[in-house]
Amino acid sequence: MTRMKQIFAVLVAILREIFDESAYARFLATHHLRSDRSSYAAFLREQAGIKARRPRCC
Amino acid sequence: MPKPLRVILWLSIACLGAAALATIALHRGEQINALWLVVAAFCSYALGYRFYSKFIAAKVLALDAQRATPAERLEDGRDFVPTNKWVVFGHHFAAIAGPGPLVGPVLAAQFGYLPGTLWILAGAVLGGCVQDFVILLFSVRRDGKSLTEMAREEVGRVGGVVAYVAILSIIVILLAVCALVVVNALKASPWGAFTIAMTIPIALLMGLYLRRLRPGKVLETSLLGFILVLLAIWGGQWVSQSPLVGGWFTLTATTLALVIMVYGFAASALPVWLLLAPRDYLSTFVKLGTIALLAVGIVALRPTLHMPPLTRFVDGTGPIFAGKIFPFAFITIACGAISGFHALISSGTTPKLIRRERETRMVGYGAMMAESMVAIMAMIAACVLQPGTYFAINSPAGIVGAAPEAAAATISGWGFPVTAVEMHALAQSVGEQTLFNRTGGAPAFAVGMAHIFSHSLGGAVMAIWYHFAIMFEALFILTVLDAGTRVGRFMIQDALGHVWKPLGRTGWYPSILTTSALIVFAWGSFLWQGVKDPLGGINSLWPLFGIANQLLATVALCVATTIIFKKGKTAYAAVTLVPLTWLVAVTFTASWEKIFDANPRIGFLSHARLLASATSPPPGVARLIFNDRLDAGVTGALMVMVALILLESAFLWLGVLSGRKDVGVKESPFVPSRFAAEEQG
Numbered sequence: 001m002t003r004m005k006q007i008f009a010v011l012v013a014i015l016r017e018i019f020d021e022s023a024y025a026r027f028l029a030t031h032h033l034r035s036d037r038s039s040y041a042a043f044l045r046e047q048a049g050i051k052a053r054r055p056r057c058c
Numbered sequence: 059m060p061k062p063l064r065v066i067l068w069l070s071i072a073c074l075g076a077a078a079l080a081t082i083a084l085h086r087g088e089q090i091n092a093l094w095l096v097v098a099a100f101c102s103y104a105l106g107y108r109f110y111s112k113f114i115a116a117k118v119l120a121l122d123a124q125r126a127t128p129a130e131r132l133e134d135g136r137d138f139v140p141t142n143k144w145v146v147f148g149h150h151f152a153a154i155a156g157p158g159p160l161v162g163p164v165l166a167a168q169f170g171y172l173p174g175t176l177w178i179l180a181g182a183v184l185g186g187c188v189q190d191f192v193i194l195l196f197s198v199r200r201d202g203k204s205l206t207e208m209a210r211e212e213v214g215r216v217g218g219v220v221a222y223v224a225i226l227s228i229i230v231i232l233l234a235v236c237a238l239v240v241v242n243a244l245k246a247s248p249w250g251a252f253t254i255a256m257t258i259p260i261a262l263l264m265g266l267y268l269r270r271l272r273p274g275k276v277l278e279t280s281l282l283g284f285i286l287v288l289l290a291i292w293g294g295q296w297v298s299q300s301p302l303v304g305g306w307f308t309l310t311a312t313t314l315a316l317v318i319m320v321y322g323f324a325a326s327a328l329p330v331w332l333l334l335a336p337r338d339y340l341s342t343f344v345k346l347g348t349i350a351l352l353a354v355g356i357v358a359l360r361p362t363l364h365m366p367p368l369t370r371f372v373d374g375t376g377p378i379f380a381g382k383i384f385p386f387a388f389i390t391i392a393c394g395a396i397s398g399f400h401a402l403i404s405s406g407t408t409p410k411l412i413r414r415e416r417e418t419r420m421v422g423y424g425a426m427m428a429e430s431m432v433a434i435m436a437m438i439a440a441c442v443l444q445p446g447t448y449f450a451i452n453s454p455a456g457i458v459g460a461a462p463e464a465a466a467a468t469i470s471g472w473g474f475p476v477t478a479v480e481m482h483a484l485a486q487s488v489g490e491q492t493l494f495n496r497t498g499g500a501p502a503f504a505v506g507m508a509h510i511f512s513h514s515l516g517g518a519v520m521a522i523w524y525h526f527a528i529m530f531e532a533l534f535i536l537t538v539l540d541a542g543t544r545v546g547r548f549m550i551q552d553a554l555g556h557v558w559k560p561l562g563r564t565g566w567y568p569s570i571l572t573t574s575a576l577i578v579f580a581w582g583s584f585l586w587q588g589v590k591d592p593l594g595g596i597n598s599l600w601p602l603f604g605i606a607n608q609l610l611a612t613v614a615l616c617v618a619t620t621i622i623f624k625k626g627k628t629a630y631a632a633v634t635l636v637p638l639t640w641l642v643a644v645t646f647t648a649s650w651e652k653i654f655d656a657n658p659r660i661g662f663l664s665h666a667r668l669l670a671s672a673t674s675p676p677p678g679v680a681r682l683i684f685n686d687r688l689d690a691g692v693t694g695a696l697m698v699m700v701a702l703i704l705l706e707s708a709f710l711w712l713g714v715l716s717g718r719k720d721v722g723v724k725e726s727p728f729v730p731s732r733f734a735a736e737e738q739g
Contacts, residue, residue: 010142010144010145013142013144013145014144014145014147014148014149015148015277016277017141017145017146017148017149018148018149018152018342018346019276019277019280019339019342019343020276020339021274021275021276021277022145023136024274024276025274026135026136026139027135027136029135030135030136035273035274036273037269037270037273039273040268040269040273040274041269043274044269044330044331044335046136047330047335048329048330048331049564050136050137051330051334051335051338052330052334052541052544052545052548053544053545053548054153054406054407054541054545055229055399055402055403055406055541055542055545056153056156056338056537056538056541056542057153057154057155057156057158057393057397057399057400057402057403057538058156058157058158058228058232058236058392058393058397058399058538058603058607
């Protein structure tokens, strides 16, 4: 059961990383912010430059 | 596990893999089960990972468990973040998995299932996985530098320029091919066109929902978007049956091409959060789910492959693309075997997330194995179709004829029986008006996928599964298209910024609009050419894409080989030198044949000559001749670039081997890893 929980936790962590939820959590922690519209807007501004320069593979 | 047991286990895997490969290679005249391909793939990957990648890690790269990675040394919580290896693996796989491993194997199935399957397995284990692994490690050792930067620093100025031009070329050609695949999948298909059109407002809604209502809840938003997409698929059935609304979404190839160009321009110029990011999330969500679903479906159904191992088209007379197995099978299947584009990902975000050097093996080598498995699944999806059906869908009207009866008669004459009535029934069952001449690979893959899903996962409604598959592919491809258009725009802005500084400002709207228009014009010209081509465009554009992609792999392998020589690991240089030599042979032969071959179906120039000398030329002949010459020029330029970087690298290798050149590599200095210390203490 513990093993299953670990696998599930890793799967959730993978999804959170792929979908930038972890990046947002790190952003909030780094800037000592709470999650709200303005924090997310600031995060999106920071991410825009990074995400837009990231090619999607063929 | 005790050593004798380990030996027995690995010997068993080797024997099982050999038996599976013998079965798929030696069976003639009888159909085999698709699970043999799956077993052969799993055993090949297991052996490759356990033995070959371990050898590379230990002997060639000398992975250092004590050395801190850039994620640890430069940790900033933004770009550089030490991350769990499974998380990096998932992130890397999601970034490298694109439409290439789905479309390439479907097209290459015209030779039969055997050549493509063997190339996917051998190419991945000995080439693609190796490239991704070594480039990832070399980038980790250089603070996460990009391939272009490594090429400039380790090979020389020519290497850097060639890498830049190769990346831009591949993006332009890739985007054109991707758009053409979507056009061919959606033309005269109101159901498909409606579903894909709906993904745009759905993405916009997701963007607003994320920003205004639930900031940061991306998984929840993606799930919501996915439910809306499923509703759009369901609603598409009604649209296709409505004479009025169905008419709005029944689009010709040229109209679709124009719509896609306008969309690409808008996606490049609009804010990232509004369209690009939500679409990216949505397509990743659908992509990961569908790939997993397809794997389950294949294992559950264990379908029979109806395609023979080798078809008569190994002689180069194939209807989908002309040319013999060598070199064209190796150009057609790039992403599932070896793809230069992966080197951009391996030297992009991933090296900045790696926590320990030893994890580059699992992420670099391992994720490419997973990508290769996707290509095997695509091959299975194509080969479960009856060969007559497969060729009816994929053959252009210019080869088999536009009338259903004529096309069926031509294909049956090749020894692959099919009738117009059967094809009509199949089209009806998937909710399409016709499935003849649906070139590009996507519709054939969708029919194969729908067959697997409807027979294994329940829900006998082929039409819903078919349109789910079409939505999956088109969504996936359009995400590549809008992300690629924006990346291309940035590259052009970077270059133009050297000419006139304001043009390099990424937030200045005149520059955004000008460079967006330039990049859309570049890929849009090739797309227009493909749409107007009577042979369907795939015949000329897919090989160009394959050549450009393998050129980038050549650059990556040249960089890797140079670093291996400089580090004094000459005895192990064959690890990258052998795939490099193979790629050079493939790229040069394919380029030469595409330019100069006397057969007008292969050679661009001979096709131009044929058109010029025609007594009753087709409409728009001047444009077709121009296209042929342009394609020949682009192919020639790619060839020259391969030659330039090879020459520069070879001179450097000779200098290093003879002791005349400085052998210093530009690695960042050694810093002990605190993670290693924590592990030990």
